[in-house]
Amino acid sequence: MTATKKYAIGIDLGGTNLRVALVSEDGEIARKIKTPSSEPVLDAILLAIEEIKQTDIVGIGLGVAGLIDRKRGRVFISPNLHAIEGIDLVREIRNRFNVPVMIENDANVAALGEKTAGAGKGFDNFVLLTLGTGIGGGIIHKGKLLDVSAEIGHMSINADAEKCPCGNIGCLETYASARAMIAKAVIMLEKDNESILKECCKGSIYKITPEDIYRAALEGDALSREILKDAGRFLGVGIANIINIMSPEAIILTGGLVGAWNIYVQEAIKEASRRAFKELFDAVKIIPSSLGDDAGIVGAASLAFMETTGKAR
Amino acid sequence: MTATKKYAIGIDLGGTNLRVALVSEDGEIARKIKTPSSEPVLDAILLAIEEIKQTDIVGIGLGVAGLIDRKRGRVFISPNLHAIEGIDLVREIRNRFNVPVMIENDANVAALGEKTAGAGKGFDNFVLLTLGTGIGGGIIHKGKLLDVSAEIGHMSINADAEKCPCGNIGCLETYASARAMIAKAVIMLEKDNESILKECCKGSIYKITPEDIYRAALEGDALSREILKDAGRFLGVGIANIINIMSPEAIILTGGLVGAWNIYVQEAIKEASRRAFKELFDAVKIIPSSLGDDAGIVGAASLAFMETTGKAR
Numbered sequence: 001m002t003a004t005k006k007y008a009i010g011i012d013l014g015g016t017n018l019r020v021a022l023v024s025e026d027g028e029i030a031r032k033i034k035t036p037s038s039e040p041v042l043d044a045i046l047l048a049i050e051e052i053k054q055t056d057i058v059g060i061g062l063g064v065a066g067l068i069d070r071k072r073g074r075v076f077i078s079p080n081l082h083a084i085e086g087i088d089l090v091r092e093i094r095n096r097f098n099v100p101v102m103i104e105n106d107a108n109v110a111a112l113g114e115k116t117a118g119a120g121k122g123f124d125n126f127v128l129l130t131l132g133t134g135i136g137g138g139i140i141h142k143g144k145l146l147d148v149s150a151e152i153g154h155m156s157i158n159a160d161a162e163k164c165p166c167g168n169i170g171c172l173e174t175y176a177s178a179r180a181m182i183a184k185a186v187i188m189l190e191k192d193n194e195s196i197l198k199e200c201c202k203g204s205i206y207k208i209t210p211e212d213i214y215r216a217a218l219e220g221d222a223l224s225r226e227i228l229k230d231a232g233r234f235l236g237v238g239i240a241n242i243i244n245i246m247s248p249e250a251i252i253l254t255g256g257l258v259g260a261w262n263i264y265v266q267e268a269i270k271e272a273s274r275r276a277f278k279e280l281f282d283a284v285k286i287i288p289s290s291l292g293d294d295a296g297i298v299g300a301a302s303l304a305f306m307e308t309t310g311k312a313r
Numbered sequence: 314m315t316a317t318k319k320y321a322i323g324i325d326l327g328g329t330n331l332r333v334a335l336v337s338e339d340g341e342i343a344r345k346i347k348t349p350s351s352e353p354v355l356d357a358i359l360l361a362i363e364e365i366k367q368t369d370i371v372g373i374g375l376g377v378a379g380l381i382d383r384k385r386g387r388v389f390i391s392p393n394l395h396a397i398e399g400i401d402l403v404r405e406i407r408n409r410f411n412v413p414v415m416i417e418n419d420a421n422v423a424a425l426g427e428k429t430a431g432a433g434k435g436f437d438n439f440v441l442l443t444l445g446t447g448i449g450g451g452i453i454h455k456g457k458l459l460d461v462s463a464e465i466g467h468m469s470i471n472a473d474a475e476k477c478p479c480g481n482i483g484c485l486e487t488y489a490s491a492r493a494m495i496a497k498a499v500i501m502l503e504k505d506n507e508s509i510l511k512e513c514c515k516g517s518i519y520k521i522t523p524e525d526i527y528r529a530a531l532e533g534d535a536l537s538r539e540i541l542k543d544a545g546r547f548l549g550v551g552i553a554n555i556i557n558i559m560s561p562e563a564i565i566l567t568g569g570l571v572g573a574w575n576i577y578v579q580e581a582i583k584e585a586s587r588r589a590f591k592e593l594f595d596a597v598k599i600i601p602s603s604l605g606d607d608a609g610i611v612g613a614a615s616l617a618f619m620e621t622t623g624k625a626r
Contacts, residue, residue: 067590070560076592125461137558141461146454148438149560149593156588157472159488159550168553168588175472237472240481245450245558247383247462275469275481277380279389280462 008304009049009060010113012296013037013081014106019293020048022055023301027117029294041083042092049097059100059304060093063109063296065136067149073103079165080133102303105150106130106296110254110289111138112145113299118291119252126250127152127242128289131235131257135173139246145303153177157237175234176268178210178257184227185213195223214260225263232264236271243276243284254289261288321617322362322373323426325609326350326394327419332606333361335368336614340430342607354396355405362410372413372617373406376422376609378449380462386416392478393446415616418463419443419609423567423602424451425458426612431604432565439563440465440555441602444548444570448486452559458616466490470550488547489581491523491570497540498526508536527573538576545577549584556589556597567602574601 005024012019014037021032031052038044049060066078066085073090094101104112111128114120120128124143130136135153139146158170174180189198189205196216201207216224239251257264269286276284289295318337325332327350334345344365351357362373379391379398386403407414417425424441427433433441437456443449448466452459471483487493498510502518509529514520530537552564570577582599589597602608 067592069592077590141454141459148454149557149590151557151590154557154590155468155554156550157469157483159470159547166590168557169550170470234472237469237482241468244462244464244467244481277390277462277464277467277479279380279382 006058006305007055008058008301008308009052010109010297010299010301010304011045011049011060011062012106012109012300013041013045013062013064013084014296016080018044018048019297020045020052021294021297021301022052022057023298025305027113027298027302029298032294032297037081039083041081042087042089045089045093046096049093053097057097057099057304058308059102060097061109061300061303062089062093062101062103063106063300064089064103065106067151068103068105070147070149075103100304100307102300102307104145104300104303105136105138107136108138108145108150109299109303110136110295111140111252111299112302113291113295113297114252114254114289115140115143115145115299116302117298118295119287119289120250123248123250125246125248126252127246127248128252128254128295129239130255131177131253132255133178135177135238137242152238152242155238155241157234157241172234172238176231176238181210181213181227181231182208184230185223188223188227193223196221197224210257210260214263217260217263228260228263229267232267233271235264235268237275239268239272239286240275240281243272243280247280248284250285250287252287252289254292254295258288319371319618320368321371321614321621322365323422323610323612323614323617324358324362324373324375325419325422325613326354326358326375326377326397327609329393331357331361332610333358333365334607334610334614335365335370336611338618340426340611340615342611345607345610350394352396354394355400355402358402358406359409362406366410370410370412370617371621372415373410374422374613374616375402375406375414375416376419376613377402377416378419380464381416381418383460383462388416413617413620415613415620417458417613417616418449418451420449421451421458421463422612422616423449423608424453424565424612425615426604426608426610427565427567427602428453428456428458428612429615430611431608432600432602433563436561436563438559438561439565440559440561441565441567441608442552443568444490444566445568446491448490448551450555465551465555468551468554470547470554485547485551489544489551494523494526494540494544495521497543498536501536501540506536509534510537523570523573527576530573530576541573541576542580545580546584548577548581550588552581552585552599553588553594556585556593560593561597563598563600565600565602567605567608571601
């Protein structure tokens with residue numbers, strides 16, 4: 001922390017964790033805190049800001065898992081954090097700290113973070129996908145965050161299939177997310193399919209994680225390989241759709257499932273290569289994020305810098 | 314045509330027709346020509362420009378049905394007009410007329426046309442869909458044309474279904490376009506399904522048009538209604554995907570199939586309302602274009618104005 005540098009606070013409010021960091025304009029993290037999201041959420045956020053705010057800040061940016069009301073700067077829906085749906089976070093935080101406060105979707109700020117200081121630095125047009133319990137998206141166009149919902153995980157890739165809790169049918173997320181993999185593993189094991197997964201997780205198939213599935217697949221477990229490849233293939237369908245619509249220079253993948261790159265992502269790349277317009281596929285790089293879990297806080301801080309320096313998003 | 318007004322030439326090179334117009338900066342058409350696309354295409358274009366260019370122009374904009382190589386300003390693929398794939402249209406036209414020449418996808422320029430002087434004038438963020446033989450898309454974001462492929466018709470909405478000629482599987486276009494409707498009608502009639510469509514089109518079911526299907530549906534023909542509603546339902550799946558990803562203020566529909574609004578589009582709106590995030594659906598207006606077939610030439614001319622006035626797209 002030097003005296004001449006400017007700082008903003010970036011907050012990433014995912015479903016399970018609250019991350020708060022003091023970040024410089026070039027995306028360097030000076031200090032950060034990570035705690036489990038606790039209720040009441042607003043108090044937890046205000047407390048964390050107090051703790052991290054050891055210097056003057058130009059503003060505060062918030063990345064929140066959920067659908068953002070872009071006109072009013074509020075959260076419409078946050079499936080994993082219903083408690084914040086009724087709260088005007090922006091106003092509450094602004095009233096307390098008297099600096100500009102911005103709010104965005106968590107995957108959108110992660111995309112902005114990768115643009116500011118991560119794997120997206122060298123690209124002007126890319127799409128970031130967060131691959132975890134659910135699937136989120138953020139779009140950078142001409143170097144700026146595209147101010148849209150980017151709910152790529154809730155794009156239907158099977159018009160007549162299973163209903164997604166969001167109300168749509170056949171969402172990408174219901175086929176290619178960690179939740180989808182786990183659900184499939186449980187169904188297959190309940191049907192008594194052969195797999196070393198039966199022996200994992202303290203004997204309870206209901207505690208299986210994507211990491212367990214990946215580990216089993218690497219040990220040669222056929223069922224685990226099938227689950228990963230299947231999810232990867234559907235991810236590839238989604239990626240091909242994104243390529244055909246957004247013609248990006250890069251697709252940056254982040255989130256827990258990126259750890260299963262060698263099976264899951266490789267399969268997705270193969271499937272996307274079969275489906276997207278060849279000319280567009282040949283022009284796109286599919287790469288992992290470099291900031292990982294820090295992308296959100298860096299991007300959220302970038303939001304605040306953009307607001308205060310007047311750089312249009 | 315007044316002496317003080319500035320003009321550009323807008324060219325819309327669809328699969329079957331060549332439209333060329335002299336257009337003012339505010340999108341007013343001073344003169345226009347429409348001829349069937351004839352070979353050699355380049356000669357036809359140059360001739361039409363000569364004919365329409367009765368005053369000084371600031372530039373020439375081209376909208377071409379096909380996938381545009383955005384880096385080199387050329388056409389990668391034009392499924393209905395293969396003849397232009399090998400030609401550097403921009404250079405050839407620039408060399409002849411010595412003014413800036415821009416190229417874009419035809420649905421993209423149509424979106425720009427609606428923004429300049431049509432149904433999109435009052436919206437900063439909208440998506441235009443061209444509903445005809447195929448399905449195309451163009452995206453306006455913050456008042457400007459989004460410089461992306463926007464091949465919305467080639468978004469898969471059924472991961473494991475029929476192969477599309479583009480290489481992808483289950484493309485929106487294979488379910489919701491005029492080509493899809495006609496193919497379905499023919500299949501159903503070949504199977505000897507009951508329908509008054511059998512009597513239409515000089516007795517040949519292979520000459521059926523979407524207009525025939527719509528007319529028959531209005532006369533109460535059950536098969537025709539089913540074909541239109543089915544295509545409309547799939548269009549609704551695509552529209553819901555667009556809403557979830559782009560959170561637009563409006564979706565503007567253009568092309569021949571808009572004539573079947575009361576069955577086909579109404580069904581699409583109903584389906585999209587069931588599928589998209591409620592908060593996003595409630596914020597979007599789904600409306601017909603106001604420029605119709607002129608959107609392309611107006612938008613193509615706008616491209617040229619933007620280039621020459623330095624307004625970034």
